[in-house]
Amino acid sequence: MDINAIKNGPGMWIASGIMVVVILVQALLYLRLSKKEADNLGIDKARQKEARRSAIIAAAGPTLALSIMLITLIASLGGPTAWMRMNDVGSGRTELAIASTVKDMVTAEAGTPEAELQELSYAVWAQGIDVAGWLIGAMVMVLAGSAVTKTLNEKLNPTWAKMLMGGCLVSLFSYLLINQVYKKAPPYLIAAIAGGITMFLMNILFKKNKRLQELALGISILVGAFCGAIAA
Amino acid sequence: MFDKKCLTLGLISMCVAVFASFCPALYLYFAYGVIPSGPDIASIASLMVAGYGVGWILQPITFYPAMGVGGSLASWTTGNVADLRMPAVSAAQKSAGVEGGTPEGTVMATMGAATSNVVTVIWLTFITFIGSVLISLLPASVKAGFSYIAPAIFGAIIVDYAMKNLKNNVPLIIAGFITYIVLKAVGMSTVWITLLVVIVGMFVSRGVFVLSNKKKPEA
Numbered sequence: 081m082d083i084n085a086i087k088n089g090p091g092m093w094i095a096s097g098i099m100v101v102v103i104l105v106q107a108l109l110y111l112r113l114s115k116k117e118a119d120n121l122g123i124d125k126a127r128q129k130e131a132r133r134s135a136i137i138a139a140a141g142p143t144l145a146l147s148i149m150l151i152t153l154i155a156s157l158g159g160p161t162a163w164m165r166m167n168d169v170g171s172g173r174t175e176l177a178i179a180s181t182v183k184d185m186v187t188a189e190a191g192t193p194e195a196e197l198q199e200l201s202y203a204v205w206a207q208g209i210d211v212a213g214w215l216i217g218a219m220v221m222v223l224a225g226s227a228v229t230k231t232l233n234e235k236l237n238p239t240w241a242k243m244l245m246g247g248c249l250v251s252l253f254s255y256l257l258i259n260q261v262y263k264k265a266p267p268y269l270i271a272a273i274a275g276g277i278t279m280f281l282m283n284i285l286f287k288k289n290k291r292l293q294e295l296a297l298g299i300s301i302l303v304g305a306f307c308g309a310i311a312a
Numbered sequence: 313m314f315d316k317k318c319l320t321l322g323l324i325s326m327c328v329a330v331f332a333s334f335c336p337a338l339y340l341y342f343a344y345g346v347i348p349s350g351p352d353i354a355s356i357a358s359l360m361v362a363g364y365g366v367g368w369i370l371q372p373i374t375f376y377p378a379m380g381v382g383g384s385l386a387s388w389t390t391g392n393v394a395d396l397r398m399p400a401v402s403a404a405q406k407s408a409g410v411e412g413g414t415p416e417g418t419v420m421a422t423m424g425a426a427t428s429n430v431v432t433v434i435w436l437t438f439i440t441f442i443g444s445v446l447i448s449l450l451p452a453s454v455k456a457g458f459s460y461i462a463p464a465i466f467g468a469i470i471v472d473y474a475m476k477n478l479k480n481n482v483p484l485i486i487a488g489f490i491t492y493i494v495l496k497a498v499g500m501s502t503v504w505i506t507l508l509v510v511i512v513g514m515f516v517s518r519g520v521f522v523l524s525n526k527k528k529p530e531a
Binding site for chain 1: 329361365369372377395423427428435453468469
């Protein structure tokens with residue numbers, strides 16, 4: 081029994097591919113739904129197109145960064161599992177941690193093909209439970225959040241409700257920024273400052289050029305990451 | 313109505329995703345007869361709940377006000393919410409010229425999150441099947457740059473928010489930083505810190521709102 085042949089066999093590709101198909105179908109349906117609603121709200125097609133293009137540019141950098149983790153996972157968990165888990169809500173680091181945590185529970189003699197198969201089975205069960213936990217948690221919390229938001233919109237001053245919701249986004253990004261740089265090596269801070277300065281300059285210099293404004297985040301990421309790497 | 317449609321689509325697709333999440337495990341059972349025992353599955357589940365349970369509950373609710381129903385459900389199906397979906401949501405809203413918390417902002421959040429999901433699926437599938445060879449050929453210096461993508465993104469976005477609304481957003485940013493540093497110093501876990509930063513931000517928003525209303529009495 082060759083464990084690598086099982087890990088990378090057609091059966092595992094099909095079993096793992098189901099999740100990727102679900103994700104893609106869901107995303108395409110959400111896109112269709114949001115386009116229709118944007119039309120209803122009077123957001124013209126050109127603005128919708130710009131929004132999608134900006135989202136692609138903003139997602140491109142972090143997606144590229146996931147590639148390295150994907151390759152690490154392919155080497156340890158096999159192509160199909162790595163492909164599935166990097167696409168779904170399971171994060172690369174967590175999946176590796178889970179795989180090594182449950183290794184100790186395997187009962188077959190270490191180093192034997194049976195033990196390797198058991199390790200794989202325990203790992204994919206644990207990953208399945210982790211991903212199911214995220215999905216169920218999100219469904220329950222969004223249901224609760226949606227009820228709270230409805231009440232807020234009905235009872236609060238609309239200006240205040242809008243400010244409250246918009247403010248949450250700013251608070252989250254403040255957290256995300258400080259979490260990236262606080263007590264970290266100087267290149268992280270340099271990358272953040274360079275990214276910020278680039279955005280500042282792009283906003284000032286190209287205030288009237290919509291196309292360049294769309295690229296502002298992408299260019300800021302490149303400049304920031306480049307400066308960080310140079311400083312390292 | 314839009315939120316209701318997003319909720320229905322999200323709940324159905326995520327329930328299918330819960331099943332899909334166990335497909336590799338079920339395949340190994342049906343094809344090779346290997347499956348952890350009942351008590352072992354219970355132990356694995358308790359381990360997962362102990363390690364990640366707080367995150368499963370707190371993180372979706374923390375990000376919810378910023379992303380709305382559609383944006384949240386699309387994002388939590390694929391993960392990388394903080395460093396990938398949020399920038400995509402924010403960029404989509406900015407480009408369309410809409411603000412978070414408005415009906416237009418919610419629609420654009422959904423569009424941004426869904427677009428980023430398509431980008432991730434296409435790119436990761438490409439890398440899985442073809443690109444792993446290409447990535448391994450990249451020089452180490454380029455790969456090192458990948459580590460600094462996240463701080464660069466967040467630095468740029470925070471500056472963008474500060475420039476967009478100095479009066480409302482700068483106090484929020486400062487409060488976020490201070491809250492983080494104080495809570496970190498007392499040893500609180502990051503999941504709780506995220507939630508508390510958002511809660512403190514809500515009070516700061518309220519303060520700014522009350523102050524600006526006092527300065528500008530209604531006509």
